[in-house]
Amino acid sequence: MTHSLLLEIGLEDMPAKVIVPAAEQLKDKVSVHFKDHDMSFDSIQVFNTPRRLAVKIEGLAEGQKDKTESVKGPAKRIALDDEGNWTKAAIGFTRGQQASIDDITFKTIKGEEYVFVEKHIKGLSAEEVIQKLEGVLPSLSFPVSMKWGTHSYRYIRPVHWLTVLLDEKVVDMTLFDVPSGRETRGHRFLGQAVTLDHANDYQARLKEEHVLVDRNERQALIISQIQALCTDNNWKDPLDNKELLEEVTDLVEYPTAFYGSFSDEYLVVPEKVLETAMADHQRYFPVRLDDDQAKFLPYFIAVRNGNAEYIEKVRKGNEKVLSARLADAAFFYDEDRKLSIDDFVNKLSTVSFHEKLGSLYDKQERLTAIAHLLAPYFDMTDEQIGLIERTGMMAKFDLVTQTVNEFTSLQGDIAGIFAAERGEDRQIADALSEQYLPKSTDGRLPETKLGALISAADKLDSLLSFFSVDMIPSGSNDPFALRRQAMGIVRIFKAFNVSVQLDKLINAIAETVISVETKASYMQNTPVVIDFIKDRVDQLLSGEEGLSEDYDVRQAVLESNQTDILALIDHAGVLTYQKKQPGFKAVVESLTRVSNLAEKADDECSISTDLFETQSEKNLYEALLKAEELMSEDLNADQQWQVFAELHPVIDDFFDHTMVMAEDTSVRNNRLALLKRIDDLSSGFARFDRLVIK
Structure with missing residues (x-):
């Protein structure tokens, strides 16, 4: 016979963004608990609302099975003394x-006998495991x-049932002094x-009490x-x-959608501002005509x-709240329209970017210099290059x-809107609006080259600047989101083929810095x-590139001497493919x-051809020169792999016919120098000794 189990934690209203992760965490922990206690079940379903986290288990076993363990002593x-008595x-x-000693048996392990007893363990009941x-x-x-x-414990919100x-x-x-029972609670206002x-x-x-606990149903x-x-x-x-x-799904227990209106006089405010006021601040859905x-x-x-019930009163209340929010937005927008972009730029020198890193104006100067250095790698037109200075500054x-x-979330968006309104080049306006993208690890990327360039330059400046004043993220501490910004650089370089x-x-960027100390x-x-x-x-290779299981490949390319992001990604792809090929x-x-x-x-060694004694080392040296010449050309990752594939039989012949560790010190060091130069060449592609081969 199997059982059904319901477990619900009732709390004060939780923040919407933590509800789903918390409910899944509860599900995982309960599942692991029963598996760890050898208790089978058919299914587990998770439920959640702002006021509860719950799991429902079907087909739960009656209890643990009895088992017998052989315990080593x-x-x-x-165990026995010289006279054969138990010690x-x-x-x-x-x-x-x-x-008791009557239960003792002996078993031989690696040539020596040990005491064993068979221990019968009675399984716990389902109720005991649940407790x-x-x-x-x-x-x-x-x-x-x-x-x-007055409690010392901590939780997302106080537990009530x-x-x-x-x-x-x-x-x-x-749970936190709250005893279990069979009572749950309905909707805060509509239920019992x-x-x-x-x-x-x-x-x-x-x-029945106006609570839809199934999130999908809600x-x-x-x-x-x-x-x-x-x-x-x-x-x-x-x-x-x-x-x-x-978010809205996790804000309600029993949803009813309705619509309201606001004065059309607010439509002069940029739509992005209106959307933010509604969606981000009030959790309303903006409305557009279906044409x-x-x-x-x-x-x-x-x-x-x-x-x-009473939906009209609810509608009017929401309209009143939104009207006040939009009135504020219209006022601030109108005040900003009185100033030119140059007026705003002049204010930047009085606003600190960070106390150790100067003003926002200083930040602009640094990112502009970096953007100029990066421009050739973005394959930009002369027209686009000509817009860098104005965009950056x-x-x-x-x-x-x-x-x-x-509306702090609109940084960048407002720059683009105001630039367009004030007659700046459309490309500049678009780039300004894209400068903070991506805003999350997997967020939307810039679409324009100029926007991607400014975004990458801005992020590079932040990394170098904060690292230069020893503000490096550690553990989970990352107050300036430098990990996200570094990921943005990686994704932008990949998307825009920046090699x-x-x-x-970084050396070139350092040369643009005036301060000797900062340089x-x-x-x-x-x-x-x-x-x-x-x-x-x-992180990108593990996720987006699907190499989470290929740790050795990731380690091989990331520990190489290669510092080109695009090359690292390409090399990992080639190695992953070649691993499945017969010659790998x-x-x-x-x-x-x-x-x-x-x-x-x-570390400091050179090759002398006069010290070559065997034809195999002469052949390897010639093959090395050819490989170095080829690798100096603009080869793709597949072609580079082929260079090493053609080099390997010459290496094998060298080892077959040449004693590397010769007695003559000069000859030995010369042969090691030859191998080191090959290793230096291959290390620019990957650390091949990190690869796992079968």
């Missing part, structure tokens, strides 16, 4: 296992947590407390309600804003946490506008910055053997 020579060690061991969850539930982790009352039902029976346990007779009654009984209802409103009014479906839809122009309309769609002007001060050696680029710090931190960026390349093992074995011996060579 002391060696026989220790204290043997007697103590059996007592510890709730057995052990008492130690699991407090272990859920959250981005933020809080204390309440705990429902634990095994079929119809309450399983006794507590619910006493459950059986775990299987959970979903249906709460629906979201489906929101979607259908919004689509119905749009169909009735000839509005464009606004549900392409997936992030807002997800080719998708005209922005003075309406909004909102989702109420409740039913349709006005990049941060919107940070001192009142509009951005009120540049980072060490040479020295840039140079000193170059290896650290490159390793930091390579960590993001590793032979090439890797040859180059690994070279690498192992090259470690014995002096």
Whole structure:
């Protein structure tokens, strides 16, 4: 016979963004708990609302199966004395296992006999295993947590009830001094407390009390309600804003969608500002006409946490709140329109970027210099190159506008809007609006070359600047989002096919810095910055490039001497492909053997052809010269691999006919120098000795 288990944690309203991760974490921890305790179940379903995290398990076993374990004790020579009597060690061991000396048997392990007893372990009941969850539930982790009352423990929000039902029976346990029971709670305003007779009654009984605990059901209802409103009014479906839809789903327990309006006098404010005021600040869906122009309309769609009763009052209340928000937006926008871009730029020198890194104007100067250095690698037209100076030297002007001060998420967007309104080149306006992209690890990338260039230059400046003043992220601490910015550089370089050696680029950037101290710090931190960026390349290879299981390939390319992001990605792709080819093992074995011996060579060593004694080392030297010549050309990753593939039989012949560690010191060092030069060449592609071959 199997059972159904309901476990629900009732809390004060949680932030929307933590609900789904917390519910999945609860599901995972409960699943692992039962698996660790050898308790099988058929399925586990997760439920959540702003006020609850719950799991429902079907087909839970009655309990653990009884089992017998063979427990090892002391060696026989220790368990018996010279007269064949049991020693204290043997007697103590059996007592510890709730057995007697009559239960002892002997087994031979690696030539020596040991004491063993067969220990019968009675399985725990389902209820007993469930009670052990008492130690699991407090272990859920959250981005933020809080204390309440006089308690010392912390959780995402105060816990108010705990429902634990095994079929119809309450399983006794507590969470933060809150005892378990069979009672759950309905909607805060529309529902009542619910006493459950059986775990299987959970979903249906709460629906009666205006709580939809199935998140998918809640979201489906929101979607259908919004689509119905749009169909009735000839509005464009606004549900392409997936992030807002997800958030709204986790803000309500019983959704009812409705629409409201605002004065069309606010339509003079840029649409991006209106959208932000509605979506980001009020969690409303902006409305557009369902035609080719998708005209922005003075309406909004909102989702109420409740039913349709008194919906008119709710509508008017929401309209009043939005009207005040839009009035503020219109005021700040009108005030900003009185100033020119140059007026804003002049203010930047008085605003600190960071106390150790100068003003926002200084930031602009640095990123502009970097943008000029990067431009050749973006394959830009002369026209685009001519726009770099103006774009860079006005990049941060919107940070001192009142509009951005009120709507901080619009930095960059406002720069693009204001630039377009004030007659700047359209390419400049687009680039300014794209300068902060991507805004997340996997966020949208810039679409224009000028935008990508300014974004990459800005991010490179931030990395080099903060590293130069020893503000390097450690652990989870990353207050300036440098990991995200480094990932942005990697993704932009990949998307725009930017091939540049980072060490040479950073050296060139350092030369643009006036301060001798800062220049020295840039140079000193170059290896650290490159390793930091390579960590993001590793992240991209593991995720986007699908190499999460190919740790050896990632390690081989990332530990190489290569600092070109694009080359690192290409080399990883070639190695992943070649691993499946028949000749891969032979090439890797040859180059690994070279690498192992090259470690014995002096750092400062040179090759003398006069010291060659065998034809095989002469052949290898000639093959090396040819390989170096080929590698100096603009070869793609596949062609570079082929260079090493053609070199490997010559390497094998060398090892077959030449004793590297010759007695003559000069000859030995000359041969090691030859191998080191080959290793230096191959290390620009990958560390072949890191590859796992079978």
